[in-house]
Amino acid sequence: MMLRIVALLICFVSPLLQAAPVIAQRPIDLDTGSGVLHGSLLLPMADKPVPVVLMISGSGPTDRDGNNPQGGRNDSLRKLALLLANHGIASVRYDKRGVASGQPLAPDERTLSVEGYVADAQAWAQKLKADPHYGQLILLGHSEGALIAALAAPQAGADAVVSVAGSGRPLDQVIREQLKGRLPPDLEQRAGQLLDRLKAGQYDADVPAPLQVVFRPSVQPYLVSLLRQDPAAAFARLTVPALIIQGRNDIQVGVADAQALKAAQPKARLVLIDGMNHVLRIVPNDLKAQVASYNDRNLPLADELGRNLVAFIQSVH
Template sequence: MYLALALVLAASPVVDSPAPRLLGELVELKTDTGVLYGTLDLPAKTGPWPVVLLHAGSGPTNRDGNGPLIRTDNLKIVGRALAAKGIAVLRIDKRGVGASTPALAKEEDVRVETYAADVLAWVALLRNDARFTKLGYIGHSEGALIGLVAAKDAKFDAIVSLCGPGRPLQTVLREQLKRGLPDELYKQSDTILTELEAGRTVKDTPKTLAALFRPSVQPYLISMFKNDPAKLATGVKAPFLIVSGSTDIQVSATDAKCLGDANTSAKVVTIEGMNHVLKTVPKTDRTEQLPSYSDPALPLHPKLMPELVGFFKKSLSGK
């Protein structure tokens, strides 16, 4: 989920969706700076199974798709739904988030390459597990870009960009900020973005934009701005599914089109009435959108899982 959307929401009680097994299997990945944690959603039937690595978006979004200001359970539901169809899923807390928080000593040290390297380490762990056959990847929002950065070395057998950017992050951020900020504040944010694009950090930023442009996160943004998702998409040789929602107010269907235009072998699907958190919301009006960011009991859009299941059943079949 992109940092530019500042939604102040009251947390609702978490309602667990039915699991294919009573409990997910907890997984640990040791790194030089600490342990990363994830949950494996495993099919009920005996393996071996194909497996999918599921990566959350930006900010403090955990393996379930939740954070301090949002409660959707969307990634937990995706993982369990795929497992119910015979596809194992590893959902991870990225470095600095959830149970993996201690593995990130300093926020200013993280780069997009840091997360991509972690993806490669998780991939190695899964490929060395005899329970699994082929390996796929789903990146939600910014997680899709991280997957594209890692894809060349990860050699995924299939990859999904789920509401992921197709244009440079700074372009998407400008779009979001222009819609959500008063003119004067937007001008200040645009000036900051211009400096970060040039690789220069900014000392003085407006307090109202501190969550997005705090000094400790600026090096990460600079590293993100160097990556063009569409250019990265041209190098994807594996089966590639690009999914967007028509009522996504954070990453538009334009981004999906950019990815599809860059990689003409990919399948591009825009789901009518699906928003950024993968729920059914018919309109883009914020008052209509807000409840879906705080109600984990809401189901996924009914057309999403058939697309994911069909894609992976075909692309990850065999050994």
């Protein structure tokens, strides 16, 4: 009787085991001409080319896995890469110059710029386009990475673009909104003055200590390059299929941003996910729970995120 039960169990489990793809996980590097960027490749084994997603992480020192020493360790992009691989979709995620293993390429953050990040994304894309293991190339950007993806896509030869929690407004508007009511009036006023000067392309070394984390002089060259960008305008220039994914419980980027991207690119598909926050988890709209989620690697990704993303990628031809 026991043997029969075991045999039935094997018959039931075997098809599930066979359905799981074999996935190669290995490092992948890019020689930029000014140093080597390091990344992680997940490649499902297949007898034909598979779609490949180039993941571009968000702002500040956010690494290839979506972790940030200032903003939490939650492995959001690593988990997303694993999800895609389990559905037969390859991915490459990488440390940007100046971040984690990319630190040697920009030991002085004064050398960083949006244009430099765009050029790196385009170089990664060209490397993947030349590899016969891959079919369609999808650029996926999270948060600020969504802007980099939209700017890089035309020259990268991307077949599609995905914006996840991407802003639909210039950054100065986002920063003003995030700081509003969270600083003493004098500091909020000074932050506004700094934003005005940086948006005009002017540096300002007189930064009060509480504002250094955002406006320190060494990061101002990057901010100047960022503040002259218009995410909605960049998204409007796309000529390939595009997907906009936005969580309704995101405390950093709002639904209005996603709707602004959709208005700029009416052909894009817009997906709003109830309960999803900025690190792609289902979390109550409560500040304490939100902050905790940024440092919780065990929380699963939002189910709707995976379903919509996989369906979109599989529809790209």
